[in-house]
Amino acid sequence: MGKSYLTDYVLCKCADVNKLTAATTRNKRRKERDGIDKYFLTYDQFEEERENLILIRKMYGAYYGFWADHVNVEEDLVVELYYKDYLSMKKEGYPVIGIYIWTSQNKYRRNLLKNRYTNKSDLLTREISDVFNNILHKIMLKLGLFDFNICNCYNEDSKNTIVRIVGSKGKRDDSC
Numbered sequence: 312m313g314k315s316y317l318t319d320y321v322l323c324k325c326a327d328v329n330k331l332t333a334a335t336t337r338n339k340r341r342k343e344r345d346g347i348d349k350y351f352l353t354y355d356q357f358e359e360e361r362e363n364l365i366l367i368r369k370m371y372g373a374y375y376g377f378w379a380d381h382v383n384v385e386e387d388l389v390v391e392l393y394y395k396d397y398l399s400m401k402k403e404g405y406p407v408i409g410i411y412i413w414t415s416q417n418k419y420r421r422n423l424l425k426n427r428y429t430n431k432s433d434l435l436t437r438e439i440s441d442v443f444n445n446i447l448h449k450i451m452l453k454l455g456l457f458d459f460n461i462c463n464c465y466n467e468d469s470k471n472t473i474v475r476i477v478g479s480k481g482k483r484d485d486s487c
């Protein structure tokens with residue numbers, strides 16, 4: 312139940328919300344669909360589209376970005392963003408609601424990653440990165456930069472809390 316799973320769950324439960332899909336140069340994972348989960352581009356294709364993309368970033372050796380004309384402020388969109396992208400959108404005046412999703416179950420997450428990365432070098436790079444991400448996570452919580460901080464405990468409560476926030480358009484109630 313990582314970011315993509317949670318995004319799909321929200322989209323299934325909130326009919327009036329659409330997904331903003333990223334373009335990326337990373338390889339497609341098993342079961343991912345081009346144009347639905349991500350737009351999978353070669354590096355050359357990404358470079359050709361660069362002037363049409365916003366929030367471009369490089370993570371884990373791959374480039375990511377969003378087509379500017381897909382960002383429609385008249386429409387409620389769900390998107391998986393790197394925290395810097397969220398902060399940039401907020402600074403630029405986009406009407407965004409930030410939900411910082413983190414996990415306390417690193418052992419469970421590590422096992423999921425081991426199943427995803429068969430190359431030991433890729434797994435080691437990801438595990439080293441996770442050490443830094445855990446430090447960053449603690450800083451993010453202390454800074455309070457997001458509207459909501461949700462612990463993904465890999466259960467129904469976590470999923471339903473996120474759906475309640477998205478469905479209420481960020482209006483707080485006692486259950487959030």
